Amino acid sequence: MTFYTGLFQGQPVRERISLSGNDNYQYFESVVIDRECLAYTGSGFSLFFSGYLYNRVDLARKYNITADTAADLLGKLYQKLGKSSFLEYDGQFTVMVYDRDKTLIYRDFSGAGPSVYFTDECFASSLKTLTEMKGFQCNPNIEAFACFLHLGYISAPDTALQGVRKLSGGQLLTYSAGQIQVDHTLTRNSFITTHGTSSLPFDEAIHEYDRLHRQSIDRRIEKAQSVGVLLSGGYDSSGNIIRLCESYNGPVSTFSIGFKNSKWSELPLAKLLSRRYHTQHHEYEIDGSEIDMIPALTGELGDLFQESGMMLNYLVMRMVKQNPVDVVLGGDGNDEIFGEGTHEMAYYYSFEKCKAKWLLDFLNSVCSARIFNNNSMLFRIKFRVDAIANVMQSKSFGFGKKDIEKLIQAPLKNDGLTYCKNFPSKFDSFGELYLNKNFLIDIEQTLCQIVTFKAASTARLFGQHLTFPYISLEMRQFLQTLPYTCKSKGTPKDWRRGKGISKYVHKMSIKDKLPAGIATQGGFTTLPVFFADTNTRKEIKRIILGSDIMSSVLNKNSVSDSLNRYDRFAADSSRWYWQQHIKAFKFFNLLVMVLWWEQVVNKHKGATLKDFT
Secondary structure (H helix, E strand, C coil): CCCCCCECCCCEEEECCCCCCCCCCECCCCCCCCEEEEEECCEEEEEEEEEEECHHHHHHHHHHHHCCCHHHHHHHHHHHHHHHHHHCCCCEECCCCCCECCEEEECCCCCCCCCCEEEECECCHHHHHHHHCCCCCCCCHHHHHHHHHHCEEECCCCCCCCCCCEECEEEEEEEEEEEEEEEEECCCHHHHHHHCCCCCCCCCHHHHHHHHHHHHHHHHCCCCEEEECCCCCCCHHHHHHHHHHHHCCCCEEEEEEECCCCCCCCCCHHHHHHHHCCCEEEEECCCCHHHCCCHHHHHHCCEECCCCHHHHCCCCCCCCHHHHCEEEEEEHHHHHCCCCCHHHHHHHHHHCCCCHHHHHEEEEEEEECCCHHHHHCCCHHHHHHHHHHHCCCCCCCCHHHHHHHEEECCCCCCCCCCCHCCCCCCCCCCHHHHHHHHHHHHHHHHHHHHHHHHHHHHHHHHCCECCCCHCHHHHHEEEEEECCCHHHEECCCHHHCCCCHHHCHHHHHHHHCCCCCCCCCCCCCHHHHHHHCCCHHHHHHHHHHHCHHHHEEECHHHHHHHHHHHHHHHCCCCCHHHHHHHHHHHHHHHHHHHHHHHHCCCCCCCHHHHCCC
């Protein structure tokens, strides 16, 4: 779906057209608007909105606005509040305003709305579309490629192409007097200073959390005749179906993904929930052959992007399309809003408190030796040390700096970590560490740039309405005011001993409503299953080594050595789960990079791996 393409400086209205109802649509000479976009023309400005707005009724009541359509409401709200009106929206969207001498573009907090890519002169919701604009040159951004090889994504504002930037979730772009400025609408300072300002006793906090979760779901299913839930055996999807069935009496479908012949399958727990709530249950078991479909995703996600669960999202949304419902509830974002990695943070804080951070850094340096990658026992040590030492970085399952320097032809100025170069590394208390990590990594990186972007983009690919109740405006604001101990219960000592409780207020809110056995085991993405077949790996190696990216970005000999090492490793299925996963993640990174290059730079139209051989 293309939301818009055009220049920052809007041209005069050339033609007015009405596409549906009473909405007032405008067509700008430099802007292409599709049928998914609502528009409103006011005094000296035009507003374009693409996505979903869930609190329309509440906004109209709050600001005493009479409006026949969502477009009317948003336009009139902009007239009252200006750009601050964007922060009142509860939804998944991108909004753009041509207002006299400036252009404003804002993406929803979670980054679930349409993407925004821009240069100094023009912008688009599709990177492919931007590359097709007259005079555009597809020159690779080598530093961004290094970031991708390390993390599996490229942190905003960078993209894989020189001269192109992108907006993250919750960012506002302002173009005025020939200058572009990008601002975060939620700052770290405001996030931290708001923390702990709630005076509610814990029991009342649970009731308020329940109320806001139910309100969030009710808004999202307001006119739905049928509702779906993405269902696993975890607390997040369990909470969604519990709250949904408390207030909704219509038909409910549930959708679950598992893996054939895997002890980590979530399907038995999902079936347990389905039976409890009498849903029409649908499930799919992955056997690995589905990797042939990966080009359908890499060509549509925009920038270079790879995440372990992206094939799961693709397959579950395909299942939804085959069994359609009006709206689907997903549990994405709850982990990030509450905060992850408390176990590792507890160890990190202990080293720092004992003034032994130097020892942690030394151990991490020692663990970078190649022997720690090849030996299973040593790899376990490396994995744990790395997670603790780099707690203030995004999780990296990709290549390390030394390997990236071999894989990429050009010399690197950085190691893919520029996004966190100014992050704090010393903390006066465990709470300070928790809040900084929660905001800078869990929210700004993982939530705003990975999980909801991936899930929502995949849903749009299949024309489905997937929504995320846990990241509603009011739920985020409420959780932000709670003491962090309501979000993550336990002292550093508790967490080091494995006795802490994550997502505490959420778990307490549903603990008495869960069937026995739910949430006692977590779900796993068994990424190696996609590369277990020898012939599939051979086919992928031919695709990778046959791409002309080898002459532009990558070193063919080093890539070939890496692929051959993985081929030997994959033959041994007895390795530790996380060792298998990380090795497969690197292999996947190389495949996605090549497919993206062929599709975006070389304009390859293939939809399956076989089209690229």
